[in-house]
Amino acid sequence: MQTLKVAIAGFGGVGRATAELLLQRRDRYRQVYGVDVRLVAVCGSRAGLADANGLQAGQLAALQPGLTGPAFIAASGASVLIEAGPSDFRSGGPGLAYLREALAAGQDCIVISKGALVHSGPQLRELARASGAMLKLSGAAAAALPTLDLLQHSLAGCQVLAVEGILNATTNYLLDAMRTQGLGFDAALREAQAGGFAEADTRNDTEGWDTACKLLLLANFGLGADLTMEDVDVEGIHAVTAQRIDSWAKQGLVPRLVGRLERVNGTLRASVGIKTYPLSDPFAQVNGKNKAIRLSSDAMGETIAIGCGVEPLATAAAALKDLEHILQARAARPALSKDHPA
Numbered sequence: 167m168q169t170l171k172v173a174i175a176g177f178g179g180v181g182r183a184t185a186e187l188l189l190q191r192r193d194r195y196r197q198v199y200g201v202d203v204r205l206v207a208v209c210g211s212r213a214g215l216a217d218a219n220g221l222q223a224g225q226l227a228a229l230q231p232g233l234t235g236p237a238f239i240a241a242s243g244a245s246v247l248i249e250a251g252p253s254d255f256r257s258g259g260p261g262l263a264y265l266r267e268a269l270a271a272g273q274d275c276i277v278i279s280k281g282a283l284v285h286s287g288p289q290l291r292e293l294a295r296a297s298g299a300m301l302k303l304s305g306a307a308a309a310a311l312p313t314l315d316l317l318q319h320s321l322a323g324c325q326v327l328a329v330e331g332i333l334n335a336t337t338n339y340l341l342d343a344m345r346t347q348g349l350g351f352d353a354a355l356r357e358a359q360a361g362g363f364a365e366a367d368t369r370n371d372t373e374g375w376d377t378a379c380k381l382l383l384l385a386n387f388g389l390g391a392d393l394t395m396e397d398v399d400v401e402g403i404h405a406v407t408a409q410r411i412d413s414w415a416k417q418g419l420v421p422r423l424v425g426r427l428e429r430v431n432g433t434l435r436a437s438v439g440i441k442t443y444p445l446s447d448p449f450a451q452v453n454g455k456n457k458a459i460r461l462s463s464d465a466m467g468e469t470i471a472i473g474c475g476v477e478p479l480a481t482a483a484a485a486l487k488d489l490e491h492i493l494q495a496r497a498a499r500p501a502l503s504k505d506h507p508a
């Protein structure tokens with residue numbers, strides 16, 4: 167049986183959930199793909215663990231100080247890296263160094279944090295192309311909601327004319343709370359924070375940056391664009407008053423924070439802002455912490471997906487969906503080379 171060694175850099179809520187789910191699914195990987203998938207290394211910012219024979223679930227509680235960093239991951243012998251560190255799109259975050267080293271060495275990468283992909287997406291794409299490594303990012307691109315899969319697989323061959331997405335759960339939750347209770351932004355945020363439905367600092371979400379990051383990933387990795395944050399018009403929800411909420415409600419309109427990509431004269435335009443929808447529109451029904459995406463293409467018309475999962479399991483499962491795609495692609499390689507000898 168073939169062995170596939172996997173490492174995880176970034177071992178907080180999502181990294182741990184991914185490790186646990188991967189270990190639970192080892193029998194599935196053996197049965198379906200004939201591959202012994204081993205978790206050979208994990209690390210946080212200061213500590214980690216490594217075992218070439220595969221870590222077991224019981225070992226993951228106590229990490230050893232000093233075992234961390236891109237060189238530690240490289241030394242583990244993993245051929246797949248799952249990156250789940252903190253996301254910082256302005257600097258690229260710690261994930262950038264892990265991804266540069268892994269992709270340059272030809273390791274397949276499954277990326278969950280958005281920062282490095284937004285900061286240096288085209289460069290990372292080029293490193294992957296040059297080394298032949300696979301670069302997957304479902305966990306970073308709205309996780310449980312299928313987005314890149316729709317662009318890359320379901321609409322393959324079509325020209326995508328427009329993408330519209332409710333891509334951030336926190337802002338959708340807040341806009342719903344404002345609408346149903348007639349509150350302005352500040353009052354709704356205070357109430358959500360008091361109830362534990364929003365974090366202490368939600369500016370990344372409410373100012374629209376998280377949606378803009380996900381939109382850039384869809385543009386650059388789903389549609390082959392080379393956009394940067396400067397190309398995106400970004401508006402958040404923090405200026406929404408109770409009066410605006412009331413006026414929309416009287417017109418039967420539901421506000422959503424959406425990211426939009428549109429082809430205008432052959433150029434891809436990107437924007438994030440509030441858009442209102444009549445109750446008859448499916449986007450008006452995407453309540454609470456749900457997310458949604460609507461794609462318009464030349465030949466397949468309009469496609470809509472709506473989804474939400476319980477975190478951090480949903481994001482872990484999105485990352486391991488990428489692992490399944492890597493296992494499928496690896497399984498297909500020998501057959502391809504037999505059919506088409508070099």
Ligand SMILES: NC(=O)c1ccc[n+]([C@@H]2O[C@H](COP(=O)([O-])OP(=O)(O)OC[C@H]3O[C@@H](n4cnc5c(N)ncnc54)[C@H](OP(=O)(O)O)[C@@H]3O)[C@@H](O)[C@H]2O)c1
Pocket residue numbers: 175176177178179180181209210211212213234235250251252253260278279280305306309477478481
């Ligand atoms: N939570 C969600 O539902 C969700 C959904 C989709 C995507 N994401 C993304 O997933 C990523 C992880 O989220 P999370 O909720 O798991 O965050 P978290 O609990 O804060 O965990 C972050 C982890 O990254 C580690 N880290 C920091 N610097 C590092 C470095 N230089 N090398 C290695 N590890 C480093 C931290 O280590 P220490 O423990 O030592 O500090 C911690 O283990 C974020 O980028 C987030 O945006 C999260």
